[in-house]
Amino acid sequence: MPETAREIHLLRYPDGVPTPDDFSIVDVPVLKPLDGEVLVENTWMSVDPYMRGRMSPRKSYVPPFSLNAALEGHAIGRVISSRDPRFTEGDLVTSMTGWRSHALLERDYLHSLPDAPDIPAQAFLGPLGMPGMTAWIGLNKIAQCQPGETVFVSAAAGAVGSVVCQLAKAKGCRVIGSTGDPEKADWLKNTIGIDAVINYRDTSDLSAALADAAPNGVDVYYENVGGAHLEAALDNININGRIAVCGMISVYNNREKATGPRNLFRLTAQRARMEGFIVTDHWATYPEFVREGIELVRSGALTWRETVYEGLEKAPDAFIGLFDGKNTGKMLVKLAE
Amino acid sequence: MPETAREIHLLRYPDGVPTPDDFSIVDVPVLKPLDGEVLVENTWMSVDPYMRGRMSPRKSYVPPFSLNAALEGHAIGRVISSRDPRFTEGDLVTSMTGWRSHALLERDYLHSLPDAPDIPAQAFLGPLGMPGMTAWIGLNKIAQCQPGETVFVSAAAGAVGSVVCQLAKAKGCRVIGSTGDPEKADWLKNTIGIDAVINYRDTSDLSAALADAAPNGVDVYYENVGGAHLEAALDNININGRIAVCGMISVYNNREKATGPRNLFRLTAQRARMEGFIVTDHWATYPEFVREGIELVRSGALTWRETVYEGLEKAPDAFIGLFDGKNTGKMLVKLAE
Incomplete structure (x- = not known):
């Protein structure tokens, strides 16, 4: 000792x-x-x-x-x-x-x-700990994501986002991820195999880029970022869409409070729901998540x-x-x- | 003819x-x-x-x-x-x-x-038509308001808001309403009998005024206005609070898109839910509402x-x-x- x-x-x-x-x-x-x-x-x-x-x-x-x-x-x-x-x-x-x-x-x-x-x-x-569990709860319990839906994930190459992408792919969703790095974009597209990647640094109009990537609109937005990403998601959200608010990393270090999205009334127009969550509230279901996660890792469907x-x-x-x-x-x- | x-x-x-x-x-x-x-x-x-x-x-x-x-x-x-x-x-x-x-x-x-x-x-x-039905759906179905909860209503003297106030009182809630007119404030307090009224024109800090009126926080916010009202509601929302987004009259006539609330991340911190709705989606339940509404009118609990x-x-x-x-x-x- x-x-x-x-x-x-x-x-x-x-x-x-x-x-x-x-x-x-x-x-x-x-x-x-x-x-x-x-x-x-x-x-x-x-x-x-x-x-x-x-x-x-x-x-x-x-x-x-x-x-x-x-x-x-x-x-x-x-x-x-x-x-x-x-x-x-x-x-x-x-x-x-x-x-x-x-x-x-x-x-x-x-x-x-x-x-x-x-x-x-x-x-x-x-992927099998807190970040993975955060992905799983937000996607399944908060956003109640269903097979076949279109899912938009911000910070998609991150510890949480990359698990969201793979869980959504594993359940048969169309997945669009955003990142600010070309190498991460390549990994998301070619290794993780999501359907479309947006490099937000390459576009001046994130909302239009998302509309291109999701011509049928977005059913679920997994929110990690805030700011322009949230506005783009609201612009493209489908009727009865869900936004799981995991984090808003774009605002964490702000000295001034950041202004919110200018199109929040889209929630009403689209009968959409935006819901925040804290993973620790749901920790009782960790064993269920980790069983599923271990299987996905062993099958190759969940990598990191x-x-x-x-x-x-x-x-x-x-x-x-x-x-x-x-x-x-x-x-x-x-x-x- | x-x-x-x-x-x-x-x-x-x-x-x-x-x-x-x-x-x-x-x-x-x-x-x-x-x-x-x-x-x-x-x-x-x-x-x-x-x-x-x-x-x-x-x-x-x-x-x-x-x-x-x-x-x-x-x-x-x-x-x-x-x-x-x-x-x-x-x-x-x-x-x-x-x-x-x-x-x-x-x-x-x-x-x-x-x-x-x-x-x-x-x-x-x-009160027994579209505005009343809008109040009833937003309060009961969207916000899932429960007896004993604290409810904040913006535009509380309006056609929708005044019904929300009375439905919430009838189910045993503590009700706080906001209006910009002293005469309407008086009507809400003394005729409708809600628990507290905020005249938003009389305060430079709506969030602090709401904190005074709702010392135990807000469980349900019935949103008719947007802007500073939504920020105040988010500042005071309780854990697992619900925001039913009926309207945002403050932004309808804007030529520029209004900025959103600066504290939207409170949704995550408080595990809160914000949900928009359109009353016509729920019209199949109009007979249920109107039966309940007619009874409340006859008993004197719903006036206008x-x-x-x-x-x-x-x-x-x-x-x-x-x-x-x-x-x-x-x-x-x-x-x-």
Whole structure:
């Protein structure tokens, strides 16, 4: 058992896009587990856009991160010492104690990794973890997507968007994805095999580009971006269309509140529904999702890419890189073998 | 049977707020009913904000009105000559052939007035007609409002809003209404008996005013207005809140598209739902609504006010007055005794 662990702390709430100076790395002693506790060495941690919402003193749907304390997030680790009979040294586990090398946990905060040794563990932070579950809930439960429908996905090459695209293809939908990068566009079209890709940086009229790609209109819009993407989706939404509002990354770092879509009245004209959701509200259905997801991975219908930063000290750069398109697929930090 | 009928025609699509010059009054011959046809003399016609949407060449959820032809809208009339055995001279009927003194109709376009001689016929153009049905569908079917919830209603003294307020009170909700007129505020508070009224002209911060009036937040927002009202509702919406989007009168006459709410991401943070609807999609349930509505009128739980313009030639002024707050309650035009 090591004597020292390392943690990433938040020093201050970022103003606009976070910078490295907003974070610090701190050495702390490793405590021995007491009865009922388990000591975990983290091997992988996740950085996700939603974390930006917690780096603000404003109350949001999750409480703000505390300053001068370890940040939190999904992580995978290995039990290195256990005083809980259900966990043994060497067990692979998931927890919410990312952003640190070691964590002392009680059973309520610790879960065994699903039993699928043929699948890389870090997939359970990505397509088979929170981002994948977010895709699955938004598409199926919130948007109630049906086979044969046309689905538009923004940030389609991202950790959530790429799973939405593949789940929708697997259920027989026509899928249109948007990205701002030609290489990601190529991957979406040729590897993932969606029906049309829009590179939003190549068009001055996203609404017209979407109309071209979806001549029969859009039944489901999976919203990750906000702004012009939402306007384009509303312009093209079909009667009884659904918009699942997962995120609006275009507005997260704004200092001023961004103005909303100018065509929101399309909701009435098209009898359309726009609904926000938080994946944690639906966590009870995670086992159902992960069973389906593991099958899709094994059949080849669900694939992914990942960008890995090595070492805990790189976690702030990995997080900041999310807002700058530095990731290809799921952004991960590898903390140990 | 008269020889001449009169009709209001639309001469051109208005640019911004309609003006009297956009309309003309035209004399036309009255035709004799052929087999299966019924000649109706209209006694009342309705003017409603939604008609503005049809006075535009753009395709909307209803087709544009034709230029140089009689406008259309809900009307009540009396059969003066019938070649359909189901209708007899003197029968009171409803149709969509407003904006004209007489109309020749086939049975599919003609309905008997519900049998409630104790209730003034024109109520079936207002609280017991399309506006009342719009209130009932939006509150119950779209927003799925439950007893005990807090309901915020914009344009609360209007033809739709005032029915929403009373239906919500009748089901045991806490009701907050907004209006821009002190006299209407007084009527809402003291005659209708809602729990709180906000005069939006008296406050520079509608969101704070709503927070004061709804200290436990808003479960249901019945949207008639758009703009600052929608932002205030989103700021105060509770978790799992619902927004029924009936209309956005603040944007109907805009030449430029109005910007949307700056806080739309509240839908995600609050897991809230925003849904548009068109009352005609739900018309099959009109008999259910009208049974319930007639009972509420008879019990005194549903009351209304009306503003009556006399004579077909006043119909354009009545319509234009809708956008200028000239009406108190339902705006009607009386065409004949």
